[in-house]
Amino acid sequence: MSIMRLIPYPPGIIVGGEIIFKGRDLLKVTEEEIRHVRGSQIAMIFQEPTTSLNPVLTVKLQLAESLMLHRGLDKQAAGEEAVKLLEIVGIPDAARKAEGYPHQFSGGMQQRVMMAMALSCNPELLIADEPTTSVDVTVQAQLLELIDNLRSQFGTAVILITHNLGMVARYVDRVNVMYAGRLMETGPTDAIFAEPRHPYTIGLIASVPRLDLPRKRKLFVIEGLPPNLARLPQGCPFHPRCVYALDRCRQEKPELLEVGKNHYSACFRSGELGDKRGLMDER
Amino acid sequence: MRDDALVNVENLVMYFPVTAGLMRRRVADVKAVDGVSFYVRKGETLGLVGESGCGKTTTGRCILRLYKITAGNVYFKGKNLAEMGGKELRSMRRHMQLIFQDPYASLDPRMTAGDIIGEPLQVHNLVQGREYQEQIDELLRLVELEPRMAVRYPHEFSGGQRQRIGIARALAVRPDFIVCDEPVSALDVSIQTQVITLLMRLREELKLTYLFIAHDLSVVRHISDRVAVMYLGKIMEITDSDELYDNPLNPYTQALLSAVPIPDPVVDRQRKRILLTGDVPSPINPPSGCHFNPRCHMVIDICKEEEPELRNIGGEHWVACHRA
Numbered sequence: 001m002s003i004m005r006l007i008p009y010p011p012g013i014i015v016g017g018e019i020i021f022k023g024r025d026l027l028k029v030t031e032e033e034i035r036h037v038r039g040s041q042i043a044m045i046f047q048e049p050t051t052s053l054n055p056v057l058t059v060k061l062q063l064a065e066s067l068m069l070h071r072g073l074d075k076q077a078a079g080e081e082a083v084k085l086l087e088i089v090g091i092p093d094a095a096r097k098a099e100g101y102p103h104q105f106s107g108g109m110q111q112r113v114m115m116a117m118a119l120s121c122n123p124e125l126l127i128a129d130e131p132t133t134s135v136d137v138t139v140q141a142q143l144l145e146l147i148d149n150l151r152s153q154f155g156t157a158v159i160l161i162t163h164n165l166g167m168v169a170r171y172v173d174r175v176n177v178m179y180a181g182r183l184m185e186t187g188p189t190d191a192i193f194a195e196p197r198h199p200y201t202i203g204l205i206a207s208v209p210r211l212d213l214p215r216k217r218k219l220f221v222i223e224g225l226p227p228n229l230a231r232l233p234q235g236c237p238f239h240p241r242c243v244y245a246l247d248r249c250r251q252e253k254p255e256l257l258e259v260g261k262n263h264y265s266a267c268f269r270s271g272e273l274g275d276k277r278g279l280m281d282e283r
Numbered sequence: 284m285r286d287d288a289l290v291n292v293e294n295l296v297m298y299f300p301v302t303a304g305l306m307r308r309r310v311a312d313v314k315a316v317d318g319v320s321f322y323v324r325k326g327e328t329l330g331l332v333g334e335s336g337c338g339k340t341t342t343g344r345c346i347l348r349l350y351k352i353t354a355g356n357v358y359f360k361g362k363n364l365a366e367m368g369g370k371e372l373r374s375m376r377r378h379m380q381l382i383f384q385d386p387y388a389s390l391d392p393r394m395t396a397g398d399i400i401g402e403p404l405q406v407h408n409l410v411q412g413r414e415y416q417e418q419i420d421e422l423l424r425l426v427e428l429e430p431r432m433a434v435r436y437p438h439e440f441s442g443g444q445r446q447r448i449g450i451a452r453a454l455a456v457r458p459d460f461i462v463c464d465e466p467v468s469a470l471d472v473s474i475q476t477q478v479i480t481l482l483m484r485l486r487e488e489l490k491l492t493y494l495f496i497a498h499d500l501s502v503v504r505h506i507s508d509r510v511a512v513m514y515l516g517k518i519m520e521i522t523d524s525d526e527l528y529d530n531p532l533n534p535y536t537q538a539l540l541s542a543v544p545i546p547d548p549v550v551d552r553q554r555k556r557i558l559l560t561g562d563v564p565s566p567i568n569p570p571s572g573c574h575f576n577p578r579c580h581m582v583i584d585i586c587k588e589e590e591p592e593l594r595n596i597g598g599e600h601w602v603a604c605h606r607a
Contacts, residue, residue, distance in 0.1 A: 141542035165546035166501075169544055169547055170544035170551050171544075189548050208472065208501070209479070210547070211500060211543060212547075214525075215525055221473075222477075
């Protein structure tokens with residue numbers, strides 16, 4: 001939301017930093033310019049398609065609207081393009097369905113409409129925020145295959161925001177692990193799963209049940225609750241839940257340190273955590 | 284019917300009428316559950332998985348007799364609940380409880396945690412006087428909350444803590460059987476594992492029997508001894524949890540499994556992928572023959588005409604498919 005400058009002000013303020021998109025700092029451009037970037041160069045799909053679509057407009061009109069706005073098409077051409085987009089995202093019988101209203105679409109189909117809308121201006125960056133939390137697993141697989149195909153076909157860069165580690169493993173090249181507003185670990189997907197170096201990442205991976213492993217396997221439990229963002233603990237934000245916490249972690253915030261090729265971890269003890277099985281033994 | 288079964292479901296059918304017009308004329312039926320049979324042994328956990336609208340929640344609620352079932356029998360400890368009513372049913376319900384999906388919606392916001400947990404004790408007249416407070420304290424400790432939290436209201440708790448209150452309420456009447464309906468799907472990942480681990484510990488300590496309903500296959504397999512896969516009101520396959528992953532025989536089960544990515548890129552890359560097309564059809568007018576045939580990657584002519592029976596193919600493995 002911050003990348004898109006969609007955080008309402010007030011109360012939200014971007015206090016510092018830069019958001020460099022194609023060499024330009026998005027925090028320094030005017031409202032006019034960001035509106036041009038938003039939608040046409042960076043598009044976003046949200047968690048709940050039902051609340052993101054306009055219930056009183058037909059799907060075709062909603063799609064046509066952004067095509068007229070960003071690509072300057074006339075109404076006729078925009079309508080035809082809208083149907084074409086619906087076909088690309090795999091909506092069967094698109095010409096007829098396009099005349100329908102969002103409530104006539106299932107959750108998976110609504111998310112496809114959102115995706116068609118996001119694609120309408122050939123964005124260079126697609127931000128997908130938990131795009132499949134409200135749909136079934138088989139539909140989840142369909143939607144993610146679709147995003148993946150679009151990525152390889154049109155060269156769109158994708159930021160996939162999710163809590164589902166399986167989806168990360170299957171669809172993502174590089175991972176950023178976040179906790180309490182901070183980056184805990186970042187690196188290539190394979191390295192993150194094979195050699196996680198941050199106790200939070202290690203804990204997450206060990207805590208999810210896996211279809212392929214023996215069922216009786218004990219899951220690792222990350223104790224405690226995510227912190228209140230208004231009252232973050234001093235030092236590393238994860239230390240109250242961390243089994244590795246030292247005195248130092250309660251005082252100082254660890255910075256990201258290189259632990260492998262393009263692989264960084266914000267933990268004082270990353271060096272010792274080469275083997276994730278160590279965590280299970282220590283308990 | 285099996286002797287060691289605590290719950291035995293035979294040809295369960297649950298239709299909900301679709302009405303139209305001023306006279307509320309019945310124009311069609313939603314065939315939520317359409318001829319389902321299975322058993323749950325004492326001390327066992329049976330998982331029930333499927334996509335939304337497949338009838339898994341309705342099945343759970345029919346067992347607790349929260350609906351008047353259309354046809355079929357539900358035996359609990361050998362007694363047929365389908366024929367029961369009134370007082371007799373209410374006294375049976377003490378032994379069967381439900382844990383709900385949404386910890387935000389299933390707790391009364393105007394009651395304290397203590398009153399929520401204590402209410403079933405009063406309804407069933409299980410305790411008197413001082414014992415009441417002692418029981419509540421003990422139940423809170425059982426679900427790893429602190430007795431001093433009894434005076435708080437639901438909004439003062441986190442999602443995971445609320446789900447613990449829901450679990451404590453279910454345990455208050457010392458049930459034998461609990462239907463867990465998507466108990467962790469509304470929770471954060473790290474909190475999910477906490478609640479799953481708690482449910483598994485309680486099962487051992489209190490010798491509970493669960494029917495565990497969820498759409499997350501990895502979670503269901505982890506907690507269940509056996510798993511039943513449902514699709515459009517029918518059971519497609521029932522088998523041992525390990526066998527489910529190692530040897531799924533129904534193409535729907537195979538597709539469902541392959542749709543779940545394994546959180547390990549190296550392992551996941553080597554798996555066969557079956558991508559289903561389309562959505563689940565409407566249970567008002569399910570496809571003829573095998574309900575799954577329009578989306579099936581192994582469909583042949585017979586699948587469109589004849590409905591496959593759920594048949595045993597050795598051991599505890601049952602499958603409803605012409606090609607299995």
